[in-house]
Amino acid sequence: MASSEHVDLEGFMTGVERRNPGQSEFIQAVREVAEDIFGFCEGKPEYHEYQILRRIAEPDRVVSFRVCWQDDAGNIRVQRGWRVQNNNSIGPYKGGLRFHPSVNESILKFLAFEQTFKNSLTGLPMGGGKGGSNFNPKGKSVNEIMRFCQSFMTELYRHIGADVDVPAGDIGVGAREIGFMFGQYKRITGEFTGVLTGKGLEYGGSLVRTEATGYGAVCFTQQMLKTRGMSMDGKTVVISGSGNVATHAAEMAVKLGGKVVTFSDSEGFIHDPAGIDQERIDWVKAHKTKRRGRISEYAKEFKSATFHDDGARPWGVPCDVALPCATQNELNGEDAKTLVKHGVIAVAEGANMPTDLNGVHVFKTARILYAPGKAANAGGVAVSGLEMSQNSLRISWTQEELTRRLFDIMEGIHNRCLEYGAEADGHIDYVRGANIAGFKKVADAMLAYGVV
DSSP states (O other), rough: OOTTOOOHHHHHHHHHHHSSSTTTHHHHHHHHHHHHHHHTTTTTTHHHHTHHHHTTTHHHHHHHHEEEEETTTTTTTEEEEEEEEEEEESSSSSEEEEEHHHHHHOHHHHHHHHHHHHHHHHHHHEEEEEEEEEEOOOOOOOHHHHHHHHHHHHHGGGGGGGGEEEEEEEETTTTTHHHHHHHHHHHHOOOOOOOSSSOOOGGOTTHHHHHHHHHHHHHHHHHHHHHTTTTTTTOEEEEOOHHHHHHHHHHHHHHHEEOOEEEEEEEEEEEOOOOOOOHHHHHHHHHTTTTTTOOOHHHHHHOEEEEEEETTOOSSOSSSSSEOOOTTTTTTHHHHHHHTTOOOEEEEEEESSSSOOHHHHHHHHOOEEEEEEHHHHHHHHHHHHHHHHHHTTTOOOOOOHHHHHHHHHHHHHHHHHHEEEEEESBOOOOHHHHHHHHHHHHHHHHHHHHHO
16 A cells, blocks of 8 residues: 555555455455545545555464374374464454364454454454464364364464463364363463463453353444434344354343344254243253254254254344344345345344445445444453453452443443444444444554554
8 A cells, every 4th residue: 555645445455455365254354444444544644654554454474383183093183273463553462263164364364354453442452363273173072172272282372472462262162172272381381371361260261251242242232222212122133153152142132121033053043933032042052062962953942943954044034133143254235135124223243244245235325223243242352351351460350340341341332433433314334433443543553653
């Protein structure tokens, strides 16, 4: 990007695409942010002269490494691991580790780029990073997962630290995997330090971390509804996914009076018109975590529900509130049109970039309440940041204190979105508000440092 205020968006994106060939997820994430940032930067030549967006869209470093491990049959297996350290202008790199066969450099770069803005929005001192491996934990024994995690950390440990880079969990990486990796880090370094978040409560973890992303997404939705004089009470809620984020989003929606009617996984979705109450949510939690079961079995357990297979998604079910909580690009332009046609009032992303660019444009054109993941799902990393603070202080806050802090952070994010997203007619463009608020804090820190 040239040092000129008048460089156009398409010229910038052409450069991004040239430097990152074939990395469609990363290019999509950059474009979604750049569409708002270019307008904001008009009349602010310092952002162009110091090429701030170009620098944020170029990770500080991408570390790629081989991970060798032995399966239970004695075979040597080889996976690839990564850590993308995108930007540490406002704090140590912070972001999860994902173990899934779909993981590649493009996906991790998009996640690390998004994480930079998300972490900025929380108001906590955290930069953006992401990592993971194309290792698939499904179908592996506990000992195989342990051996893989130990081998992964044997390489990763040299690139992280409590004041350098603090990974957490993500898809395929839960408390079990964090425990294996933390134990290996401790064995190699001899240090007991807050180098990972999402740890067990017995060794430095934080209360509320498990619930935080789902609870935070619904808290943000409630804040959006308030701007129109409404609440979650009485609203029909469609949720995708059936893991940690989805089940806790459902839990909070039910607490606030909402009626949750769907969950999904990679095989399809269940629709329960009777409503998924707390007892049924607890059944899903146990079924998915303890038995590693499929969501289709819900329809066998509860006769009021039907299962829609072949990878079907729940966006055709009429609803007031939609919470995509599964994975990236699970909601496309046609899905978005269907939701709008059926009268959806609010969409809040519990997953990272679950709506593709066509879907984003549909929601923005329809002027519904639409919250991007960098704002709506920031609750998880917010409590991870609070776990870092507790580790540094060698203290543990109560569940009540942490819940209060989480809700305060989510309300603060909502207010930051209002600052830059409120329009003259009262409509709120949460995408624009989140992008600009997240960008400005990072950008101003980068300007303070000069060219580094």
